[in-house]
Amino acid sequence: MTTRASGSAGGLSIRITRADRLGFRLDEQTKGLIERAAQLERRKVSDYCLTAITDAARRTIAEHETLSLSERDRAAFFEAIIDPPAPSERLARAFAEHGRRVGT
Secondary structure, rough: OOEEEEEEEEEEEEEEEEEOOOOOOOOHHHHHHHHHHHHOOOOOOOHHHHHHHHHHHHHHHHHHHOOOOHHHHHHHHHHHHHOOOOHHHHHHHHHHHHHHHHHH
16 A cells, blocks of 8 residues: 655645455355445445455454453452562572573
8 A cells, every 4th residue: 555645725635545455255145245235335345345354353453462351360460560579489590590691
C-alpha cells in the first residue's frame, strides 16, 4: 500500500493505492452469503470482505496479546511487584553466573 500526500485548495489530500492482493477460493453457498451481506450493507463485496477480514485479524491479535487474570491472580501479581520475595539461592547463583559470563 502506498500513500501520497499533495496540496489542494481544501488543504492536504491523501491518496491511498492498494497494490497487494489476497486471493482465495470459496464454494458457491459461501460466496452467495458474502454477496448478500455486502448488498445489505450497500458495499462492494471486496470492501465488505476487506473490512470483515481486517476486523477478524485485529480481534485474533488482541486475544493473543491480551492477558486476562482472575481477581486472585491479579492480586498475587501486584503483591509480587510491590513486595517481591527474596531471591532463592538458585536464582542468586544464576544471577552470579550471568554476571560472571556477561561481566556486569
